[in-house]
Amino acid sequence: MFKTTLKSVAVALSFLAATLLILTAVDGAMDIAASAKDTYLKVTVVDLDGLPVHNAKVMIGDQHFFTDNKGMSPSVQLNALSNCYDDAIANWGTVTVAVTCDGYTPSFVFNCIVYRSSTRRLTVKMYPSDGSELPYVSYVEAPPDDYIKSLLKDAA
Numbered sequence: 001m002f003k004t005t006l007k008s009v010a011v012a013l014s015f016l017a018a019t020l021l022i023l024t025a026v027d028g029a030m031d032i033a034a035s036a037k038d039t040y041l042k043v044t045v046v047d048l049d050g051l052p053v054h055n056a057k058v059m060i061g062d063q064h065f066f067t068d069n070k071g072m073s074p075s076v077q078l079n080a081l082s083n084c085y086d087d088a089i090a091n092w093g094t095v096t097v098a099v100t101c102d103g104y105t106p107s108f109v110f111n112c113i114v115y116r117s118s119t120r121r122l123t124v125k126m127y128p129s130d131g132s133e134l135p136y137v138s139y140v141e142a143p144p145d146d147y148i149k150s151l152l153k154d155a156a
Contacts, residue, residue: 039081040119041112043073045099045126053126056101075119084111085143091116092144099124106136113141 045056045067052071057064061080065073081093093116097109104126114120127137142148 038119039078039093039114039116040075041078041095041097041114042075042119042121043067043097043099044121044123045071045073045101046123047104047126047128053101053104056099056104056126059098059100060095078114081114081116085147089147094141097122097124099126101126103129105129105134108136108138110138110140111143113144 041060043058043060045053045058047053052067052069054067054069054071056067056071058067058073058076060076060078063076065076067073078093078095081095083089083092084094092113094111095114097112099107099109105128107124107126109122109124112120112122124139127134
């Protein structure tokens with residue numbers, strides 16, 4: 001009887017181990033598929049009058065691009081999207097965008113929100129260099145409304 005019980009336990013453990021291995025493989029494949037979906041950021045750079053800024057350098061992570069005659073960057077694919085608010089959030093992430101151009105004060109957008117598998121369109125206004133001591137302009141985006149509401153709910 002002891003041999004039968006031991007054999008049953010061994011078979012059950014082997015089945016459990018195989019099941020866990022298969023589930024781990026499927027989960028890993030789903031992560032790979034999710035990261036391969038297209039997530040883009042397209043930046044338009046304008047001056048204070050809303051006119052396009054040509055040849056502005058747009059930097060996102062280690063990628064950089066220049067704007068065209070309409071002040072637009074190409075669509076920038078975001079391969080590595082993290083979330084500065086909460087690593088557990090998977091449907092949106094944050095990036096920092098830096099924009100420079102001769103004759104303008106550098107501009108930065110911190111915590112730019114980008115939803116996975118979509119294209120975010122961002123307009124950045126640039127201030128002309130006017131001899132003042134303003135070293136740069138920075139914009140900081142707030143997280144999405146549902147995230148803020150969840151924080152308020154947790155705090156209550």
